[in-house]
Each structure stands twice: as structure tokens, then as C-alpha cells.
Amino acid sequence: MSDRPSVLVIDDESGILDTLRILLKNRGFEPKTAQGGKAGLAALKSGRWDIVLTDIRMPGVSGNDILEAAGAMDPELPVILMTAQATLQSAIQAVNEGAFYYIQKPFSNDELITILQRAAEQRSLKTENKQLKREIRQRDRSRWVEPIGGAKSFRDVLRLAQQVAPTESTVLILGESGTGKEVVARYIHELSQRSDGPFLSINCGALPESLLESELFGHVKGSFTGAERNKEGLFMAARTGTFFLDEIAETQPSTQVKLLRVLQEREALPVGGTEPVPVDVRIIAATNKDIEQEIKRGSFRSDLYYRLNVISLYLPPLRDRPDDIPLLAEAFLRRIGEHRGEPSKRLSPEALAVVGEYRWPGNVRELENALEHAIVLSPGETVEAAALPERVRTPxxxxxxxxxxxxxxxxxxxxxxxxxxxxxxxxxxxxxxxxxxxxxxxxxxxxxxxxxxxxx
The missing domain is CATH 1.10.10.60 (Homeodomain-like)
Known part of the structure; x- marks a missing residue:
């Protein structure tokens, strides 16, 4: 935050706006005025503000609408509500809904400036706190679980992931099923400026289209049978964080149109809704399909592909990085042992030779599942080749x-x-x-x- 905190002032009376603009400018703030709720909502979405000061009773878009939109964009943005008809009940309700303060007109200049200064101080402290946490995370690299692998092709992918992580660019991760696309997506999130926010994911091929859209974008009460209340979509739930869309090529054309809007306009329209909701997430998508081939077949939109494919990462299959198999096996044996509350087991030389020769069509995921299978069937400290699944022993x-x-x-x-x-x-x-x-x-x-x- 700069030395002069920015304040968005919203009111439907031009005289009040002029008075507040002069007052705030003379008292060390950087005010920007918007006449009416509709203009205020547009200004809120188009700029970055330290404080919002808004009247409540305005035609069309009210101060409560401004409060809700500000909370969706930035939950830590202080919003101060002004009204000439304040009651104790309305004040309590406003604070419960996230308002920083509720001030009754007419108010003295000193009273307003004191409230704004407190809001600015709180905003500054929260910003500094987030920055300190980010610096600590950047110094303490040991907390990041780096994906396992020493093959050059895999290390090249990780280096590119490290380069793009601090940016806001959309990332498309390509590769066969089981190659670790979600692991790399989480790695990018941990290295990003959004690591304090949530990492949410969804498998787009796991849900029917109608349910997928409700999960992604949310829905309003009564929009379909069973929609008994408003529901927040994952795009909104992931605000300030990262949203991972796995199996993106499985989406239907109607869903692709809505995803394109999110990427272009940074807003989402809930199912059955009429007002778009701001979206503040970093999007990472993944697929095991050849999307260019899907475009030729007409099952995937080219404009969505170009929006997603700002940065692309291709994860090589496990059969192309055989030297990584012992490293992965050791890590999985240790992890499975920890989950089972047992000492880590080891592969016998014969078992290690078997897993090294197998082609692993299911890639890293299949390797982990095969080792868990073998551990369950191995009473001792060593996993023998006979405990491995038959398809691995006799491919x-x-x-x-x-x-x-x-x-x-x-x-x-x-x-x-x-x-x-x-x-x-x-x-x-x-x-x-x-x-x-x-x-x-x-x-x-x-x-x-x-x-x-x-x-x-």
C-alpha cells in the first residue's frame, strides 16, 4: 500500500462526492469518486483499492451489493457503509456481512477520517503480514515437496514450472494418465504468489455436464430441481488461490463457452443467475488427450485452447524415464509405510528388476498402486517379486x-x-x-x- 491509501467513494449525490473528495485529498488519501451504485461497481472491478466508502441507499445497485462484490473480489478489502437511516439492527447486520464500519449521516469530518485511518492501518498490517509469510515460504524451500525425478526430460519440466510459477499465466499440463499432472500443478501453486490461498481441483470427466457446471460456477436458489439455496462455485471458493481443472478435454461445448468467459472476463455466471461474479484465481488445466486432434474433430473449442495454452508443460511417461523408477519406488514405499504406521519396506533385487523392466502403461499412479498391493502381501521387511501384481511380473x-x-x-x-x-x-x-x-x-x-x- 502506498503512503496515500486509495479510497473508492460511492454515492448517488454529486455534492457529497465533491465534499468527500476534497476532504480525503487534504487528509492524505487518494480518493476516486463514482456517482451511483452501477458506476461504483464498475470502478470497483476495474481498479485496485485500499478502502471502499459507499452509501447504502442507491437506486439499482445498493451499498450492500457493493459490499458483497468487494468481498468476492478481496475478502480483506475494508468497506465502510454510510447511511442517513441507521438502526442498531442494520448496523449489526452490515458488520456481520463483512463491513468494516457502519457510519450514520451526518457525521463529522474528524469522525470519518479516524475511521478511514483505522481501516488503512488494518489494510497495511494485513498486507505486510501476507508479504512476510510469502518471504518466509520463499526462504524455507524445504517445505515444498518437489516432484521426484532425475531424468533430464522431467527436470526440464520442473525448471519451466519454477519459471512460470511466480506469474499469473494460465498453464496447460499435457501427458498420459498417471504421469503426475496434479502433483506438478500443486508444485506450481506452492511456488506462486497465491500459495497463501487455496488449491482446489476437479476432474471434469467425473461429473455429468449439469452437475459439473453447478460445481464450477455455483447456482442460485430455484435454478433447478433440488437447488434449495444459493451455492458458491469452485471458481469463487478458490479465490486468491489456484484452481486445477483436470481432464479439461472431457468438457462439453456449452461448458467450454462458460470457461472461456471466465478466462476472458475474469467473471463467472452462476447457473440460473443474472449477475456475474468476479473471479480471482490462477487457472491450471490438464488433459491426457491430443487437444489439437480434438479441435479437428469439433469436440473442443480452439479459442478456449489458445486461452489455456499460454504456457504448456508436457510430462513424459514413466517408460521414457526408467532411471526414475527406483527413486519413485523408494519414495512410495516410505510414504505407504508412514500411512500404515509401519517401518518402510524395501524391494528385493529381483523385485527391483521386475519393476524396472515393466512398461508401466498407467505410469506413476500404477507404480504406486502396484507397490501398495505388494506391501499388503509382504509380511516381512522386504518386498519380493512374487508379491507384485501378476500383470507386472508377467506382462x-x-x-x-x-x-x-x-x-x-x-x-x-x-x-x-x-x-x-x-x-x-x-x-x-x-x-x-x-x-x-x-x-x-x-x-x-x-x-x-x-x-x-x-x-x-
Whole structure:
């Protein structure tokens, strides 16, 4: 905050605005006036303010509307409400709704300046506190859990993640299922200026379209059957933090249009609502699909892709970084032991050789699941090769190489062949297959239905 705190003054009477502007400027503030609630709301959204001073009773957009919008944009922004018809009940209600102070007209100049100075001091202390926490976090790098891997291709990804983390740029993470896209997204969040805020995530392929939109954007009471009260969407719940949209390519065109609005306008429209809500989040998206191919097929909007693809990170599959397998295995054995309240187990040389030779189509997630399986079946301190899942000990030949119907199969054909292979490897267990594939069971059922197989 500068030496002269900025104050947005909102009232529908020009005479009051002129008086307050002169007063505040002479007392060390930097005032900006807006006549009427509608103009005040626009000024609130377009600028950065240390304090908001607003009348309550204004036609169209009231002071309470300004208070609500300010709270959505910045919960720590002090809002002072002015009114000529104050009651104890209305004052208590305003403070409970987040107002810094509730002052009754007419008021003395000294009374108002004292309140503004207190608001400025509180704002300054909170800003300094956040800055100190950020500096401590930046010094204490040991608190960050850096993704595990020593392969050059993976280290290059981490270096780029470290470069883009302090910025506000949108990031698109590409890679096969199970390669650790959410782990990298969390890493970017921890290194960012938004690390004090929340990290929220959603799998866009795990929910039907109507429910997904309600989760993302929220809804207003009565907008659909069962909407008995207003609900805040995840874009609003993640304010000041990071929102991770996994499986972004699974969204439907109507949802993509709304996501595009969030990226362009930094505001979201709740389901059934008429007034957009400001959005203050850093967006990271991820997909295991070839989005450019999806654009050609007409299932993904090119304008949304270009908005998301400001910075792209490609996570290599585990089979392309075999030297990282022992590192990951050791880390997973230690973590699983901690969760189970047991000493960390170790892989026997034979077991280590087996996990090193397996291709890991489910990548890091499949490795972790296989090790947890082996630990449960290993009573001693050492995990033997026999405790590993059968598919890891005796891998089958890759049907994508030996049984290709054409020389150059489509991406959809490859995806279908891989899904059917995993399903067969798991003896038809769809829940287990979905876990290995790194997708929600409902997504697997939809894909099987699209393939029109007997497994659906």
C-alpha cells in the first residue's frame, strides 16, 4: 500500500462526492469518486483499492451489493457503509456481512477520517503480514515437496514450472494418465504468489455436464430441481488461490463457452443467475488427450485452447524415464509405510528388476498402486517379486504393436485398444481398471458405452 491509501467513494449525490473528495485529498488519501451504485461497481472491478466508502441507499445497485462484490473480489478489502437511516439492527447486520464500519449521516469530518485511518492501518498490517509469510515460504524451500525425478526430460519440466510459477499465466499440463499432472500443478501453486490461498481441483470427466457446471460456477436458489439455496462455485471458493481443472478435454461445448468467459472476463455466471461474479484465481488445466486432434474433430473449442495454452508443460511417461523408477519406488514405499504406521519396506533385487523392466502403461499412479498391493502381501521387511501384481511380473505383449488393424491407427483407436487391454488385465474389474487408467469410473463407463462393447 502506498503512503496515500486509495479510497473508492460511492454515492448517488454529486455534492457529497465533491465534499468527500476534497476532504480525503487534504487528509492524505487518494480518493476516486463514482456517482451511483452501477458506476461504483464498475470502478470497483476495474481498479485496485485500499478502502471502499459507499452509501447504502442507491437506486439499482445498493451499498450492500457493493459490499458483497468487494468481498468476492478481496475478502480483506475494508468497506465502510454510510447511511442517513441507521438502526442498531442494520448496523449489526452490515458488520456481520463483512463491513468494516457502519457510519450514520451526518457525521463529522474528524469522525470519518479516524475511521478511514483505522481501516488503512488494518489494510497495511494485513498486507505486510501476507508479504512476510510469502518471504518466509520463499526462504524455507524445504517445505515444498518437489516432484521426484532425475531424468533430464522431467527436470526440464520442473525448471519451466519454477519459471512460470511466480506469474499469473494460465498453464496447460499435457501427458498420459498417471504421469503426475496434479502433483506438478500443486508444485506450481506452492511456488506462486497465491500459495497463501487455496488449491482446489476437479476432474471434469467425473461429473455429468449439469452437475459439473453447478460445481464450477455455483447456482442460485430455484435454478433447478433440488437447488434449495444459493451455492458458491469452485471458481469463487478458490479465490486468491489456484484452481486445477483436470481432464479439461472431457468438457462439453456449452461448458467450454462458460470457461472461456471466465478466462476472458475474469467473471463467472452462476447457473440460473443474472449477475456475474468476479473471479480471482490462477487457472491450471490438464488433459491426457491430443487437444489439437480434438479441435479437428469439433469436440473442443480452439479459442478456449489458445486461452489455456499460454504456457504448456508436457510430462513424459514413466517408460521414457526408467532411471526414475527406483527413486519413485523408494519414495512410495516410505510414504505407504508412514500411512500404515509401519517401518518402510524395501524391494528385493529381483523385485527391483521386475519393476524396472515393466512398461508401466498407467505410469506413476500404477507404480504406486502396484507397490501398495505388494506391501499388503509382504509380511516381512522386504518386498519380493512374487508379491507384485501378476500383470507386472508377467506382462503381456503390447497389442498396439502386434494387432494393429491399420499401419497408422487413430488416437481414438489407440485409446480404445489400451482401455480394453487394461480391462482385460484386470479381469473385467471396471473399478480397478479405472484406477489404473487414472480416470473416474463414470468416464470409463461412458467410453465403453461409446465403443458399444459387451463390457459396458
Amino acid at each position: 503381456k505383449g503390447d497389442p498396439l504393436v502386434s494387432d494393429r488393424p491399420v499401419a497408422n491407427p487413430t488416437l481414438e483407436a489407440i485409446e480404445r485398444a489400451y482401455i480394453m487391454w487394461v480391462l482385460q488385465s484386470e479381469n473385467g474389474n471396471k473399478s480397478r481398471a479405472a484406477e489404473v487408467l487414472g480416470i473416474d469410473p463414470s468416464t470409463l463407463y461412458r467410453k465403453l458405452a461409446r465403443y458399444d462393447t459387451d463390457q459396458a
